[in-house]
Amino acid sequence: MHAKPLRADAERTVRAILAGAECALSANPAATMEQIAEAAGVARTTVHRRFTTREELVQALTAWATAQFAEAVDTATSETAPPLVVLHRVTANVLRVKIGWGYAMNRAAASSDPEIARVHADVLDKCDRLLRRARAEGLLRSDVDIEWARRCYYALIHEVTQDRGATELDADALTTRLVDTLLNGLGA
Amino acid sequence: MHAKPLRADAERTVRAILAGAECALSANPAATMEQIAEAAGVARTTVHRRFTTREELVQALTAWATAQFAEAVDTATSETAPPLVVLHRVTANVLRVKIGWGYAMNRAAASSDPEIARVHADVLDKCDRLLRRARAEGLLRSDVDIEWARRCYYALIHEVTQDRGATELDADALTTRLVDTLLNGLGA
DNA sequence: ATTAGTCGCAACACGAATGTTGCAAGTCGA
């Protein structure tokens, strides 16, 4: 991955740039390198020093987010624990990561990079397996369409993470409400 | 609105440009005027003749979409018909409009233009009133949070309209599934 | 303390997108 290990201060700068990029790009997807640099608190030339092209920066940003995402899912997944428990764990983990890195993760979901696309396809597959098991064990209605279920699930997660001010809210509380709505709906 | 009534062919051109803009921008939000013109089947200079600046074009596009949106909602709204019926009607109408004009309508929802923002706030208010009535009449759980309900509703609509190939699907079938999921969830 | 690495700043080159203009050819409508 890293041909040359960076010096400590350079490492911090890279992190600051990634955070700045997420911040600037989530506010405005067409943000310039100048704005990204400003959000990161560094000079524009410094950004170019670390990421030659804009594409490379976005690439690194999505890669970083994807790695976080995959780890959040993997540590929560289990083939043996009750589906409801896994669903909660996965949701909570994903929310914690996705809140504050919304741009990067949405971007990653539609990435053209084969490696990133593979990871997301992997997660998607895990999700489908979980939902299928949930259906088999009676947690979901037996006639529910798995693809539709996944789309609803993703949609609710996306909605929650889009919320401004979600940063201050408790991820567990959000998770509970999300899963409850997904399973039981809003009707009486 | 229109200081000068356009000639028939000019009118068609304007429509083609708006449709082309929606097409190009939904595929790539950073599409150039050149690409928009190409999608519309006209020369770039013609686009500039009708819309001096890019901003003006996007403005017109969102205004057009907003008008369609407002009409779709208004014709379906009723204070007296059963909430479930209204919910179906509104959803179906909105889906029909929003499918194929996704970019413009998402853009409009966060527009800085006061008039457009007002219309959307208006629709949002109508939505909340409908949901409140639904809750009062026992269609929704009595403890459901209206804002959360609206956010879930919007999220599902957004999800459905994002689907590639939704154009060929039946809006009524999509509506039925959407409303069912919203009210009853996916659980057994 | 020395060395290598890092940053900010200023300046530059380059390309791409935007917006404008003039003109010739074609079209709508009275």
Place this chain on the structure above:
DNA sequence: TCGACTTGCAACATTCGTGTTGCGACTAAT
């Protein structure tokens, strides 16, 4: 038919974002 309107095309000026380079000052690590 005739006049006003509209379009496409080519050419142009301008602005803006990108990416590069060199230099002086500072900093981490040995």
